[in-house]
Amino acid sequence: MGAGPAGLAAARILSEHSVSVDVFDQYPRAGGQYWRHAKNEPFPAESFKTTLTSSRLNWLFECSIWQIESEKSGHTIYAIQNGRTIERTYDALLIATGAIERPLPIPGWTLPGVMTAGALQSLIKGQGLIPGERIVVAGSGPFLFPVIESLQKSIQQSSSSNPSSDIRIVGIFEARKLSRWLLNSVGLLLNPEKVIDAMRFLINLKREKLRVTTGRVITSIKDTNSKNVKRISVMPLKGEKVSNNPTGQELDCDVIAISYGFTPDLTIPSILKLKTVNKEDDEIVMVDSNQRSSKLGVWAAGEITGIGGHEIAIREGEIAALDILGKGGSLTSAIRKIDRWRKQIFATGLARVYKVSKRWFEWNADDVVVCRCEEVSRDEIINSFRELGADSVRTSKLFTRAGMGMCQGRLCHRNVQDIARVFGSESTKISRPIGGAVTLGELSD
Numbered sequence: 001m002g003a004g005p006a007g008l009a010a011a012r013i014l015s016e017h018s019v020s021v022d023v024f025d026q027y028p029r030a031g032g033q034y035w036r037h038a039k040n041e042p043f044p045a046e047s048f049k050t051t052l053t054s055s056r057l058n059w060l061f062e063c064s065i066w067q068i069e070s071e072k073s074g075h076t077i078y079a080i081q082n083g084r085t086i087e088r089t090y091d092a093l094l095i096a097t098g099a100i101e102r103p104l105p106i107p108g109w110t111l112p113g114v115m116t117a118g119a120l121q122s123l124i125k126g127q128g129l130i131p132g133e134r135i136v137v138a139g140s141g142p143f144l145f146p147v148i149e150s151l152q153k154s155i156q157q158s159s160s161s162n163p164s165s166d167i168r169i170v171g172i173f174e175a176r177k178l179s180r181w182l183l184n185s186v187g188l189l190l191n192p193e194k195v196i197d198a199m200r201f202l203i204n205l206k207r208e209k210l211r212v213t214t215g216r217v218i219t220s221i222k223d224t225n226s227k228n229v230k231r232i233s234v235m236p237l238k239g240e241k242v243s244n245n246p247t248g249q250e251l252d253c254d255v256i257a258i259s260y261g262f263t264p265d266l267t268i269p270s271i272l273k274l275k276t277v278n279k280e281d282d283e284i285v286m287v288d289s290n291q292r293s294s295k296l297g298v299w300a301a302g303e304i305t306g307i308g309g310h311e312i313a314i315r316e317g318e319i320a321a322l323d324i325l326g327k328g329g330s331l332t333s334a335i336r337k338i339d340r341w342r343k344q345i346f347a348t349g350l351a352r353v354y355k356v357s358k359r360w361f362e363w364n365a366d367d368v369v370v371c372r373c374e375e376v377s378r379d380e381i382i383n384s385f386r387e388l389g390a391d392s393v394r395t396s397k398l399f400t401r402a403g404m405g406m407c408q409g410r411l412c413h414r415n416v417q418d419i420a421r422v423f424g425s426e427s428t429k430i431s432r433p434i435g436g437a438v439t440l441g442e443l444s445d
C-alpha cells in the first residue's frame, strides 16, 4: 500500500524474486511524495525505471484504500477506484502510506495565498506552477531546503523563458537556531555525505543572495488593501516562547509557504489496530528489525514507522520485502539494516534539532482556527479541557467537532494532540474505523 520510496523499493525486490504484487496508490502515478512528477515527465529515479514496467507488478493507481479486514484466510483490502470498490485478499500486506505535512496554525493561515511548503512543492513539481511573485518560506526543518531549491530552479526557468518576469523569494524564516545542529553531532559523524548536502545548499543560497533568518517565526498573516498582498509579522523565538526583544519585523508578500515537518499518516495502521509507540512526540507504527508490525502477515515501512526521509524509506521497504521472501536473516538484509541504523541516528538527531515547540499555541494572543474543516478555534479546544472536562483528543473532538470534518483530523489531529498534552492527558492514540470518504451504498454492500 503506497507507491512512494518505501513501497517501490519493496515492490522492486519482490518482483525480482518472481512474486506477484498488487501496488495500490491513491495518486495517478508512482513516486509518492519524494518522486512526485508531472504526467509528461519521465520517472525521476533511474534505478526504478525497470520496476515500473515489471510484468509481476499490477499497479492500482487512483485507488484509495478505505478498509481492511483480517481473517484466517488473509487480509482483505477494500479500495475505491473510479467510484467502484475493489475487494482483494492477500497473504502479506506491506503498509507504506507515508506521512502528512504539519503546518502550525497562525492567525491568517486560512487566507488565500497561504499554503503548506509541500503544497508549494507539489504545484512546482506536479504542475510546473509558481503561485505568486513575492514568496516567503517559513517554518522549521530540513524539508524547507528542497522546497527552496525547487523554487529557485523554477524561478530561474521562468525568468529565462520570460525575461520580464520578476518572481522573488522575499524571506526565509527558520524557527530553530543553527547552533542546535550540535544536538546531531553523532548523526553528522556517521553520515558525512549530509554535511556535503548542507554545504551545497548554503553555497547555492549565497550565490542567489538569499539568507535564512533563523530563530524567527511568523506570528500573524493579514490581508492588506492591495490585491493579493499579505502582511506577515515575524517575531524572534527564544527557547519555546516568542519574544519582543529584539522587536519583530513586518513584510509584504503574496505567497506564504509554511511547514513544521511531517507526522506519520496512521489512517491504515489504525484500521488494522496495529500497535504504535511514541517517538520524539510522534505516534509511529511499532515494527521489529524486519519491519514486521504487531499483526501477523502485516509489515510496515517508510515514514509511518518514523520520519526519516526517502533513503531510510527505501531501506525499510527492502528489508520488509526480504523478510516477506523469508530472507530476513540473510547477509543482504543485514547490510541494509546497518545502513538503516546509520541513517536513523541522523534522522533522530534531526528531530531533536528541529523539535516543534509543544507550546506553539501560546505564540500569539489572537485566537486561531486549528481545525479548518469544522472551523474550531484554539480557545474552543483549550476550553473543552479547562471548562468542559475533556481529557483527550477524542473527548475534545466530541465537545468541539475538531477532527470531524472532511479530512477527518488528518491536518489538525497532531496540533490538537499538543494542546491535549498540556491541558489533558497523554492518551492521544489515533483511531479511525474507516480510512476515507465512502458512499452509504459502498458501505451497505
Ligand SMILES: Cc1cc2nc3c(=O)[nH]c(=O)nc-3n(C[C@H](O)[C@H](O)[C@H](O)COP(=O)(O)OP(=O)(O)OC[C@H]3O[C@@H](n4cnc5c(N)ncnc54)[C@H](O)[C@@H]3O)c2cc1C
Pocket (backbone or CB within 6 Å): 001, 002, 003, 004, 005, 006, 007, 024, 025, 026, 027, 031, 032, 033, 034, 035, 063, 064, 065, 066, 096, 097, 098, 099, 100, 101, 118, 119, 121, 143, 146, 147, 262, 268, 301, 302, 303, 304, 308, 309, 310, 311, 313, 435, 436
Ligand atoms: C507533502 C510532502 C512533500 C515532500 N517533499 C519532499 C521533497 O521535496 N524532498 C524530500 O527530500 N522529501 C520530501 N518529503 C519527504 C519524503 O517524501 C519522504 O521522506 C518519502 O517520500 C517517504 O517515503 P514513503 O514511501 O514512506 O511515503 P510517501 O512517499 O509519502 O508515499 C506514500 C504513498 O502512499 C499513498 N497512500 C497513502 N494513503 C493511501 C491510501 N489510503 N490508499 C492508497 N494509497 C495511499 C500516497 O498516495 C503516497 O503515494 C515530502 C513529504 C511530504 C508529506
